[in-house]
Ligand code: FES
């Protein structure tokens with residue numbers, strides 16, 4: 001006979017008993033009777049047991065638990081493991097005794113956001129100092145206790161050790177040490193003495209992830225909260241004309257239907273009930289003002305017109321392109337276009353908001369908690385100090401969660417219904433609701449002299465809602481005597497936003513495919529061609545050089561060596577790109593099978609400075625390559641009458657298991673301070689693959705996705721890894 | 722509303738829900754078993770994979786009314802302490818990036834390995850093809866499936 005448990009509240013009671021009601025990383029299983037799960041709040045942090053806070057990042061308890069607070073949102077870039085590693089390294093902590101907690105939004109931290117591959121570069125020194133300062137305080141406390149000179153002491157694996165062999169663990173010293181003044185000037189380790197940094201450290205959240213613990217915003221639950229889904233205007237450029245919610249209101253479990261802005265929110269007691277009721281909504285929309293309901297075919301046409309616009313904004317001008325092109329022995333002009341892309345993080349948008357008279361509580365997945373707080377403060381006209389933001393784990397971001405739109409909606413809805421609410425987006429909402437990678441079209445022109453030297457270079461970009469779709473100071477700028485880079489913005493009601501490696505996620509493909517074609521036209525090996533340009537930029541730079549020539553050469557040579565460039569058994573394509581401070585070169589190996597190109601392997605050479613966590617870094621590179629490849633091959637979001645035509649994964653195709661080739665990862669590891677890795681591995685992939693496909697088939701690719709718009713219909717991908 | 726008695730992870734649960742409620746939402750909203758994830762709602766991504774009598778199904782597209790007396794296993798019930806061989810393999814290989822898809826990946830892999838303890842590449846590929854990982858952790862998923870197959874009794 002089975003004993004049945006009848007609801008969530010009882011379930012939680014049971015769970016709390018079996019887990020002892022203890023602390024799950026990032027979530028507190030609080031009083032079982034209240035049936036609540038709560039993310040760690042600011043107050044919880046300060047009251048965390050008898051821990052002694054050394055600084056914003058670090059607490060050590062007398063029973064020797066080292067707690068490191070990780071401030072930046074974790075979305076898979078592994079920051080929750082790599083940040084604490086940096087603190088622990090300088091602290092000389094025993095990593096097995098370290099506990100990591102996600103910090104909520106807190107003024108003690110600076111740049112508490114995830115984006116731009118910037119977290120480690122920005123925090124590298126301050127994290128090291130935080131660890132080193134605490135280590136110094138612990139040593140001073142030991143010196144006092146042992147009546148010896150602090151300079152005679154050393155530390156190892158969470159212990160201070162004296163010359164006579166006495167030792168105390170950090171917990172024993174924590175109480176004394178925490179009363180000392182933190183040193184302002186501490187010596188950091190020589191990077192050759194790193195013990196933890198540069199090794200492979202497993203994800204600190206592994207156990208919770210693999211056993212299905214509540215970690216993500218969508219998992220958040222609190223007794224008394226209600227659920228909501230929102231119907232947004234289906235087409236960009238429209239607004240609500242009328243709402244008939246009679247049928248929706250009649251669905252059991254529906255508590256309210258609320259219309260605000262261009263939204264109709266269904267509020268109820270469970271996700272399914274509100275999703276079901278929403279299908280019964282009858283909402284009429286009308287065109288908002290003078291907006292046009294755009295089609296992808298309009299974009300295609302306008303792109304071509306705008307490439308000839310007289311109103312381009314000049315981004316960089318070196319020498320005199322007009323003369324150079326008029327004197328050229330050969331001119332090559334090519335155009336490249338990409339479609340809109342959805343970010344499609346695996347966890348759909350969601351947020352919990354509770355607007356109370358005395359303050360606002362926001363809980364969920366955001367890349368920019370600070371922005372969310374400030375925008376909600378403005379929206380509700382309350383002070384930012386009255387708002388708390390707790391950061392859950394993010395089921396991916398890719399730039400989508402840099403925006404606060406979905407947080408604002410939840411806050412506004414909570415203020416209207418005066419209840420704690422969790423707003424959930426369906427996949428369809430996510431895919432049709434906007435903030436996309438913008439569609440862009442480029443025109444490149446190259447002028448070659450009689451000897452095949454690149455003497456002139458032009459690039460014009462037209463980007464939808466994108467002021468500057470170029471990266472005017474990137475290579476080959478500085479290596480070409482006559483150069484003109486300009487851009488035109490195409491205004492549209494379709495919303496766009498930063499998508500992993502903004503701009504460069506497509507620009508790199510276009511540029512590196514074009515340079516490959518130019519190299520071929522000049523009769524040079526593609527790698528040789530680029531190296532010669534870099535040598536020229538080094539010897540006689542034209543205008544400002546805003547990339548590091550040696551670092552770029554370094555990854556080119558590493559990729560050349562590791563891929564066995566020049567092999568005859570496969571067709572190889574090359575690509576190199578500098579983005580977000582780091583350098584990545586890639587070689588794709590393609591072989592023909594049954595008359596179709598198969599991507600066998602991608603070799604990646606990376607210079608991101610010091611590699612903090614070898615395991616996490618490898619994931620970022622492979623993940624970036626897979627992301628770049630998948631979207632180059634399949635990603636395509638098109639519009640009809642202002643609405644996205646692809647609404648879910650049945651016709652918006654993401655790369656899947658079988659389609660992934662082997663990826664080899666090689667780091668330069670030159671000892672310079674870390675320069676970021678969340679994005680840089682993505683941009684070069686499309687170009688390397690397209691150039692290899694050209695070698696194998698003679699077919700050039702100009703548009704993404706490759707397999708839809710090109711004559712070569714199907715790209716079969718690597719079979720084994 | 723209808724009243725359902727369900728056997729999940731070897732325990733009994735009761736839920737009062739509409740008959741068309743997908744098992745996914747009963748697990749997540751009614752019973753607090755949130756390890757089963759919502760990704761697409763249309764059987765395309767595999768984030769919601771659970772076992773019905775040991776076979777992998779997509780809980781987002783399986784109505785609670787169809788469960789009957791069949792036994793449901795979710796990630797929470799795969800092992801008492803998170804140490805099922807497949808979970809161990811996932812941990813050893815350090816598969817996750819964001820981690821959101823991984824419970825579904827693990828459930829699909831477990832069902833595969835219980836049917837074919839030593840699967841061929843082709844069997845691994847066709848089983849795992851239904852689970853999307855937006856972060857692109859596919860290499861490690863493959864390594865973990867292969868490693869798990871050496872751990873299965
Ligand atoms: S949520 Fe069920 S397959 Fe995607």
Ligand code: FES
Pocket residue numbers: 076346395396817818819820821822823853854855856857858
């Ligand atoms: S790990 Fe992020 S979706 Fe798979």
